[in-house]
Amino acid sequence: MSSLIAFARDSLKQLHDWWDETVEDLTPEQMHYVPDGKGNHIGFIAWHAVRTEDNLVQFIFRERTPTVWLQGGYDQKFGLHRTAQGTGMAPEEARDMRLPAVDQWMEYQRAVWKATMEWLDGLDEASLQRTLRIMPFGEVPAVMGLRQVIINHGFLHLGEAHHIRALQGLKTTPF
Numbered sequence: 816m817s818s819l820i821a822f823a824r825d826s827l828k829q830l831h832d833w834w835d836e837t838v839e840d841l842t843p844e845q846m847h848y849v850p851d852g853k854g855n856h857i858g859f860i861a862w863h864a865v866r867t868e869d870n871l872v873q874f875i876f877r878e879r880t881p882t883v884w885l886q887g888g889y890d891q892k893f894g895l896h897r898t899a900q901g902t903g904m905a906p907e908e909a910r911d912m913r914l915p916a917v918d919q920w921m922e923y924q925r926a927v928w929k930a931t932m933e934w935l936d937g938l939d940e941a942s943l944q945r946t947l948r949i950m951p952f953g954e955v956p957a958v959m960g961l962r963q964v965i966i967n968h969g970f971l972h973l974g975e976a977h978h979i980r981a982l983q984g985l986k987t988t989p990f
Contacts, residue, residue, distance in 0.1 A: 817939070819940060820935060820938055820939075820940070823935060823943075823961055826966050827931060827932070827965070831931075834864070834976075837980065838857065838861050838917060839917060840917075841857065841917055841985075842917075845980075845983055846858040850979060852910075855910065856910065857976045858912065858914040859909045859910070859912050860976050861920070861924070862901060862912065862914060862920075863901035863972065864973070866884060866899075867901075867902070867964065867965070867968060868927055868965050868969065869883050869884050869927045870882055870900055871949070871964050871965055872927075872930060876947070876957060876961075885897070887923065887926060889923045892919070893914065893915050893923075931965075942957065943956065943957045943961065944956055944958065949964060952964075
């Protein structure tokens with residue numbers, strides 16, 4: 816395994832573990848708490864981050880493989896949009912969006928983590944250098960999509976979720 820792929824694997828493992836720890840103990844009220852009625856709740860943030868990873872890995876990196884979201888029928892199980900992932904969603908719509916019970920959500924979240932790691936298992940260095948169309952960035956190397964759209968984006972939203980946990984008096988960082 817190349818050092819780049821090993822680094823990506825380690826980064827994603829940490830990201831996934833921290834997302835699991837951030838979400839798995841929340842009540843429905845804590846999951847959907849909106850500070851001062853402004854911004855997004857943890858449920859929306861988690862949904863957006865996980866759906867983005869699912870879409871990028873399955874649909875883009877794996878060349879139009881159906882997403883875990885659709886393969887598992889999670890859109891129907893959760894009563895949420897078939898293809899949306901939250902990007903560009905109106906603030907009111909994002910605040911009104913609700914996830915199911917945490918254990919049901921975690922089933923999907925962990926299925927995405929598993930699919931991502933399986934994708935990484937089949938990668939070589941050349942696969943990360945191929946050019947893909949990733950919107951809104953255009954034609955970019957796959958490694959840029961992995962770094963910017965999954966890893967950096969995932970940690971950015973994880974920070975938001977921890978901030979909302981802190982505002983509720985909940986444990987924040989896993990260290």
